[in-house]
Amino acid sequence: MAMTDLIAQGLANGWQVTDAASLTDNLTLETDVVVIGTGAGGGTTAEILARAGLSVIMVEEGRLYHQKDFKMDELTSYATLYQEGLSRVTRDGAIAILQGRCVGGSTTVNWTSSFDTPDPTLNYWADHFGLEELRPDNLRPWFADRKQRHNIAPWAVPPNANNDALRRGCEQLGWSWHVIPRNVKGCWNLGYCGMGCPTNAKQGALTTTVPGALEHKAQLIHSLRADRLVMDQDRISHLEATPLQTDSVTPMPLKVQIRARHFVVAASALGSPALLLRSDIPDPHGRIGKRTFLHPVNATVGEMPDKVDPFYGAPQSIYSDEFNFSQGVDGPAGFKLEVPPLHPAMASGVLPGHGEAMGQDVAKLPWMQSMLALIRDGFHPDSQGGEVSLRDDGSPVLDYPVTDYLWRGLRDAYLRMAEAQFAAGAKQVRLVHLDSPWYSNWREAEAAIRDLPMALHRARLFTAHQMGGCGMGADPQDSVVDGFGQHHQVTNLSVHDASIFPTSIGANPQLSVYTLSARNSSRLASKLTR
């Protein structure tokens, strides 16, 4: 059975949900707390604060889409559920940025992989950013709490052929591999997580914390873009926001003002620093927007002898950390190996090419197996991340330099992925790189990859994980917020999303965001209800 659509039910039962596109007049509201963003961080925050009895208004720039809209259709989903219609890129265009823009944020479109923050990452934060209280032992109860809330458990169903090839390759080569924990309940194993879960099985913010907040009298205003936080002396007095039309891109000539005691920004690693920059929030050490991390992703495809049907089945169920922390937390760039799902539009957008060769590549789709590497950035002096700044229209743009250090990691990842695909039985392998032909054996591939230019635009790079930009730390000189997400200078401002990570995570970040937001929101709730 398809799981109940909590959103449809709640709307029918009179939840306080406003589509800002339907407003006809300016609006002024007042509440205890405004939460900006409804993704992993904002949803968690809103639910915990609302349960504590505080009045909460959630503000979301994207629109409210739910089961009725999720029809396993790539083109519609990419246009409506992703930032900039899935055209977001870094300033030089070299890295494609996949990021959700809808109620539930990226948790509505992610592939459900749910990892604890790796211990070496938390220890690195304690050692380098004074975040002693985030040592693994201190966070364990919070991870357990959030795993329960989002029904996170290792995937008990056999992996699809796409993921099984990663398992097989690792087995053949003696590399470690594990089953990925997923946040699903009654999953149909269809393979359309990236287009919005059609069965309500995915336990992202849309089906858990956002409904939880609304059940506890929180209000949701979607299709409403947060423009700026307005300061009155040393505190924020209100949020100014602009409704967007139902096309979700055209601003309306209306203003919404929301006054509150406290403001929680959870608008993502691009959106949160941009909002703070637009608001001229005090930033005495110039830290806002700095140290933004991406887990830069490169990928390979292999043609398998048997059908893979990479469009069907849980998109991610097997991973390998063989090369992630093996050379030390701050050694050469490590990477996590995973598998992406491939549907026709995604496959033809990722594989570069034109003409007959492209048509032949696309025709291989049912036999195509793909691997990706998440490069762990931010742990080395030569990996300081990117910087978010504002475009003319106030929207964020990210400059992200790909350093030689990262290129070495990317080349190493290309090698290991090709090796694993041949070990798993691939007839031929090509890199997602403008200069890569199909290689017919590992020896040939290895020699060629060692000489391939590691250059912007030629190596096709992606990111589905944006982190940092409002980094946390004990020292206000090199951070924006403290270890509880509390802004160092402005007392009624918190940041509760992936932007507070002082480095990348080294794993898909959603559970890290859920966990830190839950911890920080519980503390905030006790402060505000005191």
Add this chain to the structure above:
Amino acid sequence: MHNDLSTPETVPDPGRRSFLKTGLGGALFLGSVSLTAGISGCATTPAGLQAAAPDGSGDYTFRFLSTDDIVMFEALLPAILGPTLTEAPEQRRHDIRATIETIDAGIFQFGAPNQKELRKLFDLLNFGLTRATLAGVWSSWKNVSTADATAFLDRWKNSSIGLFNQGYIALTKISNVSYYGQPEQWARSGYPGPPEWAASALPQFQTPS
């Protein structure tokens, strides 16, 4: 192998080459092309409502692509899609038109900042001087053969200038996604579509009777 614009008639002078290599210079240059294109009569405003084509596609209102952009994609799509595009004339016209409409709908959702970037690129490719010197395409798009369009794509793909690689990716990515992503073209990639058993069991696929 990186012979970008090195066929004799299209070698740009070294000054322009280094100028383009700086990102900022490139952006400013593209900006001035946009302005010039507008002044010199290139169509840079959305084509608006285009009546149903005789081959049976319905009315469609273009919200981003100009009439010049449409002609450009009519020339580029046969090169980008290659033999995958059917030869049957009516179906071919229909598929090209449907793909251009999908491209337009997609770009509309990109939002203003990325639309501005694409406007610069498309103006550069529509404005005669820059089309000839930077893209190496000497005729206007309506007279460009598929072979010439393919040669242009190869040049930008293999160029050592990142800005041209970026232009190549922009043109091919939006075209490939818009073509192969259409349900009518799923067979080209051997994709059977969402599992029927699931669709028939899910409420959002049922039409109210």
